[in-house]
Amino acid sequence: MSFNKDIPYDTLPDLPPKANLETADIFKLTIQANKLLAELKGYCQTLPNPNLLLNTIILQESKESSAIENIVTTQDELYKASLNVTDRIKNPAAKEVIQYREAMYWGLEQIKKTELITTNLLVGIMQKLRDTDDNIRKNPGTKLANPSTQAVVYTPPEGDTIIRQKLAELEKFINDDTYSDLDPLIKMALIHYQFEAIHPFSDGNGRTGRILNVLYLINKNLLSLPVLYLSRYIIQNKPDYYKLLREVTEQNNWDAWVKFVLQGVGETAAMTLSKINAILNLKNESIPLIKDALKASYSKELVDLLYSYPYIKTAILEANNIAKRQTAADYLKKIEKTGLLHSVKLGKEVYYINHNLMKVLSE
Numbered sequence: 545m546s547f548n549k550d551i552p553y554d555t556l557p558d559l560p561p562k563a564n565l566e567t568a569d570i571f572k573l574t575i576q577a578n579k580l581l582a583e584l585k586g587y588c589q590t591l592p593n594p595n596l597l598l599n600t601i602i603l604q605e606s607k608e609s610s611a612i613e614n615i616v617t618t619q620d621e622l623y624k625a626s627l628n629v630t631d632r633i634k635n636p637a638a639k640e641v642i643q644y645r646e647a648m649y650w651g652l653e654q655i656k657k658t659e660l661i662t663t664n665l666l667v668g669i670m671q672k673l674r675d676t677d678d679n680i681r682k683n684p685g686t687k688l689a690n691p692s693t694q695a696v697v698y699t700p701p702e703g704d705t706i707i708r709q710k711l712a713e714l715e716k717f718i719n720d721d722t723y724s725d726l727d728p729l730i731k732m733a734l735i736h737y738q739f740e741a742i743h744p745f746s747d748g749n750g751r752t753g754r755i756l757n758v759l760y761l762i763n764k765n766l767l768s769l770p771v772l773y774l775s776r777y778i779i780q781n782k783p784d785y786y787k788l789l790r791e792v793t794e795q796n797n798w799d800a801w802v803k804f805v806l807q808g809v810g811e812t813a814a815m816t817l818s819k820i821n822a823i824l825n826l827k828n829e830s831i832p833l834i835k836d837a838l839k840a841s842y843s844k845e846l847v848d849l850l851y852s853y854p855y856i857k858t859a860i861l862e863a864n865n866i867a868k869r870q871t872a873a874d875y876l877k878k879i880e881k882t883g884l885l886h887s888v889k890l891g892k893e894v895y896y897i898n899h900n901l902m903k904v905l906s907e
């Protein structure tokens with residue numbers, strides 16, 4: 545049975561696809577993407593404190609990914625919200641971003657334990673990022689429409705049984721490498737399409753699929769930290785992204801899809817590398833200034849914190865055992881005098897903004 549955009553695509557074929565993916569062009573792109581990704585991975589492993597990057601990079605990735613849904617939030621609101629470890633976050637847009645980050649961290653913890661990517665894991669990620677106990681779609685009627693014209697372009701498989709069956713097949717393809725000896729990066733491209741085409745949830749499929757990409761790379765040991773900013777590439781190339789997904793379904797055009805993803809991995813790895821470099825440079829340049837301002841109270845841990853949060857406040861220093869409240873406040877005031885931080889008072893809280901870090905992140 546062939547594809548009809550208005551009828552649930554219950555005959556969606558399982559992976560691997562019937563297509564020649566061993567062409568010279570794909571081979572070239574695969575090598576290039578792997579090379580850049582390996583460089584990124586290696587670079588992260590040489591860092592004295594890789595956790596330094598996690599907060600900033602994942603926060604940014606979360607923001608990019610959530611923006612696909614047009615949950616636009618300002619950097620200011622976002623960074624403020626990200627500091628509120630205990631308070632309830634009121635701004636709904638910032639809340640979505642923070643939830644995305646939580647879902648990513650949760651997924652990471654799970655795969656560290658099990659080394660498997662399962663249907664349950666994907667359901668858990670979707671539940672965390674949407675803050676819901678919704679599960680796999682049970683009701684008919686989900687259709688994907690062109691965002692500008694609202695015309696239906698795709699109707700995913702329908703019914704919990706079929707969806708679970710397709711996910712079970714996908715799960716095997718993800719975890720059992722005897723299914724195909726294609727390069728893991730090519731597999732990631734196939735998996736991303738397949739997951740989106742199954743479209744198992746009533747919402748959050750795009751975001752779950754993007755988290756899945758990163759978790760897959762970590763599971764295959766191509767990355768050790770979730771520092772690849774792939775969502776930015778996807779959002780910047782959204783019309784192509786949507787068009788190429790459709791072309792796989794309608795024309796079995798896997799070739800263009802796989803190339804698009806490989807290109808994205810390479811570009812993104814290169815971009816992430818330069819961003820990490822820029823953050824480390826900023827940090828290193830700031831060290832003499834901070835030493836001078838804090839004298840004997842200077843600590844490496846404090847500098848690491850300053851470059852983990854574009855916004856910082858005394859409570860974060862306290863929570864990280866740098867100093868008690870009064871002393872922490874004093875440190876931040878002294879650092880502000882060097883020009884590295886700028887304070888703003890919002891309600892009862894004083895936030896210190898690291899403008900240089902903000903700039904690198906949003907570039």
Ligand SMILES: Nc1ncnc2c1ncn2[C@@H]1O[C@H](COP(=O)(O)OP(=O)(O)OP(=O)(O)O)[C@@H](O)[C@H]1O
Binds near residue numbers: 610612613745750790
């Ligand atoms: N023609 C298509 N075939 C398969 N999947 C598609 C198609 N068009 C879009 N998609 C996928 O559907 C996702 C949107 O689904 P959904 O709204 O459930 O996810 P989301 O996470 O809420 O949204 P978003 O991805 O926009 O942030 C897109 O990100 C894309 O991955």
Ligand SMILES: [Mg+2]
Binds near residue numbers: 747749
């Ligand atoms: Mg949605």
